[in-house]
Amino acid sequence: MDKIQKFTIIHISSEVYPFSKTGGLADVAYSLAKEQSKDETLRVVIFSPFYTNLINNSSEITSTGLITHINSGSGIFEYKLCKKAMNNLTIYFLSNEYFFGRSGFYAEDGKDYEDNDLRFGTFCNACLRFIEQLKLSPNIIHCHDWQSSFAPIFMKTLYRNEYRNTKSVLTIHNLAFQGIFHRESISRLSLPETLFHVDKLEYYGKINYLKGAIIYADMVTTVSISYAEEIKTTEFGCGLDGIMSKYSFKLKGILNGIDYDVWNPEHDDLIYKAYNRAMPEDKEENKKYITGKFGLSSNLPLFGMVSRLTEQKGADIIGEAITKIDLERANFIFLGDGDNKTTKYFEDISKKHKNVTLYIGYDEALAHEIYAASDFYLMPSRFEPCGLSQMIAMRYGTIPLVRNTGGLKDSVVDVDLGGYGIVFSGYSSEALLISLQRAIKIYYRSTKAMRKTIMGLNFSWTRSAKEYIGLYKDCFGHLF
Numbered sequence: 001m002d003k004i005q006k007f008t009i010i011h012i013s014s015e016v017y018p019f020s021k022t023g024g025l026a027d028v029a030y031s032l033a034k035e036q037s038k039d040e041t042l043r044v045v046i047f048s049p050f051y052t053n054l055i056n057n058s059s060e061i062t063s064t065g066l067i068t069h070i071n072s073g074s075g076i077f078e079y080k081l082c083k084k085a086m087n088n089l090t091i092y093f094l095s096n097e098y099f100f101g102r103s104g105f106y107a108e109d110g111k112d113y114e115d116n117d118l119r120f121g122t123f124c125n126a127c128l129r130f131i132e133q134l135k136l137s138p139n140i141i142h143c144h145d146w147q148s149s150f151a152p153i154f155m156k157t158l159y160r161n162e163y164r165n166t167k168s169v170l171t172i173h174n175l176a177f178q179g180i181f182h183r184e185s186i187s188r189l190s191l192p193e194t195l196f197h198v199d200k201l202e203y204y205g206k207i208n209y210l211k212g213a214i215i216y217a218d219m220v221t222t223v224s225i226s227y228a229e230e231i232k233t234t235e236f237g238c239g240l241d242g243i244m245s246k247y248s249f250k251l252k253g254i255l256n257g258i259d260y261d262v263w264n265p266e267h268d269d270l271i272y273k274a275y276n277r278a279m280p281e282d283k284e285e286n287k288k289y290i291t292g293k294f295g296l297s298s299n300l301p302l303f304g305m306v307s308r309l310t311e312q313k314g315a316d317i318i319g320e321a322i323t324k325i326d327l328e329r330a331n332f333i334f335l336g337d338g339d340n341k342t343t344k345y346f347e348d349i350s351k352k353h354k355n356v357t358l359y360i361g362y363d364e365a366l367a368h369e370i371y372a373a374s375d376f377y378l379m380p381s382r383f384e385p386c387g388l389s390q391m392i393a394m395r396y397g398t399i400p401l402v403r404n405t406g407g408l409k410d411s412v413v414d415v416d417l418g419g420y421g422i423v424f425s426g427y428s429s430e431a432l433l434i435s436l437q438r439a440i441k442i443y444y445r446s447t448k449a450m451r452k453t454i455m456g457l458n459f460s461w462t463r464s465a466k467e468y469i470g471l472y473k474d475c476f477g478h479l480f
């Protein structure tokens with residue numbers, strides 16, 4: 001009886017930490033749902049693909065025995081449902097070996113899978129089927145990015161009757177990725193042809209699923225207040241600024257948080273020496289450890305970065321700026337991956353400049369070590385919807401050096417304005433270089449005080465998770 005009355009929230013996400021992750025989406029899907037699940041009046045469930053070759057801890061995932069067949073315009077696809085219960089949170093994994101047994105999440109050898117519409121379209125369709133089979137009767141289906149944008153579209157078309165009492169929320173984690181496919185995609189997914197219309201899914205002769213979800217979802221959120229404003233402009237709107245402005249009445253910015261259990265320097269098995277705000281000196285031990293490991297001097301300021309190495313993250317201006325810093329003045333450690341051209345660019349820099357260390361790939365343990373060891377965290381993004389890395393860095397007492405855009409603007413205040421970080425404007429290597437020089441000066445002056453301040457800030461999910469609950473209830477006009 002109790003269960004039936006619970007307000008039920010279902011997240012559909014193409015990644016979920018700690019099982020599958022390429023970036024912040026995985027962290028957010030898991031940590032937001034986990035925070036919500038602490039409220040006993042809520043029932044919280046996540047649906048995500050079972051990437052057979054990529055998923056971590058798969059031995060903990062068990063079969064439910066449920067199967068569904070999706071009869072789409074291009075064939076019949078079988079999905080099996082697996083499950084993992086974590087305290088008050090249940091994660092369901094949908095398995096289809098053909099679609100999700102590949103070596104990449106979305107792409108291979110730098111090229112997107114051509115059938116990504118079929119992969120994520122049938123996945124969302126199967127989620128809606130399983131939700132019915134499980135009789136979850138959700139109040140809210142909360143979708144994340146283009147990969148789950150198919151769900152609000154299906155809910156207002158093919159599943160109009162089944163989901164008439166359910167509201168949908170779309171969170172845009174990065175407007176740059178929109179799920180654009182050729183026109184035939186609509187029939188491949190058995191969606192009505194009438195959706196090929198400029199007021200619906202059509203986008204310059206193609207189909208844009210994110211655009212469709214913005215139109216069909218009951219509420220749209222993005223991951224910081226500043227980014228919610230920026231995406232209404234041509235500079236940041238990635239071609240959808242008109243749509244974002246038109247639907248701004250249902251658009252809200254809610255800043256992400258980070259998982260304080262996963263990111264906690266006091267209890268972190270992945271770092272060399274644990275530390276906290278009361279004994280930040282122990283942070284130095286982590287620096288000595290990592291600089292020793294990479295053959296760098298521990299007496300110089302250390303700049304770290306754990307990121308996709310792309311233009312969005314400022315890869316081009318970083319390369320130009322750091323090569324102008326004398327190797328006697330600072331060290332740099334980069335962990336990340338990017339397209340072949342950018343990776344090669346960073347490789348060349350690290351070969352030529354002894355003070356630059358590069359580790360190409362994805363490495364959770366090294367990421368924690370870098371956050372713990374660095375004096376400064378580099379994040380000079382061209383645009384940044386929210387950014388989690390600057391918040392993680394601050395939790396580890398690592399001073400963020402950021403450009404004032406999107407979520408970086410909302411979470412970091414410059415030290416000269418009474419704040420605790422280094423913030424610059426203008427996207428250029430010259431502006432970044434000036435900030436690097438500022439940071440080097442600060443290193444010899446006031447790092448200790450700034451470290452204490454940032455370690456005392458709160459970027460946990462507590463406040464934002466509540467904002468989402470308020471938003472869900474707004475969808476129903478406060479009926480609950």
Ligand code: ADP
Nearest residue numbers: 023024306307308336361362363367387388389
């Ligand atoms: P994004 O735009 O990529 O989502 P965020 O700052 O929001 O950027 O989140 C990035 C998340 O992914 C952080 O948890 C960061 O530590 C992690 N991350 C990024 N690249 C790597 C990597 N190469 N190895 C390990 N973790 C990574």
